[in-house]
Amino acid sequence: xxxxxxxQSFSARKDTFNPDYSETRRDLGRIGVLAGIFIVILVVLxxxxxxxxxxxxx
Numbered sequence: 001x002x003x004x005x006x007x008q009s010f011s012a013r014k015d016t017f018n019p020d021y022s023e024t025r026r027d028l029g030r031i032g033v034l035a036g037i038f039i040v041i042l043v044v045l046x047x048x049x050x051x052x053x054x055x056x057x058x
Contacts, residue, residue, distance in 0.1 A: 045052070
């Protein structure tokens, strides 16, 4: 009889705990997009590195 109570209480806890991660997923998506944009910007700037350094060294 003790096992039935443990199984019932476990299943009851499982049903009541239902977190909503939709906001977290949206935030992680935004972070991913920003990270991708920053990486693209760094790659583009790396092509013009010599020209940009020449401007600041003058």
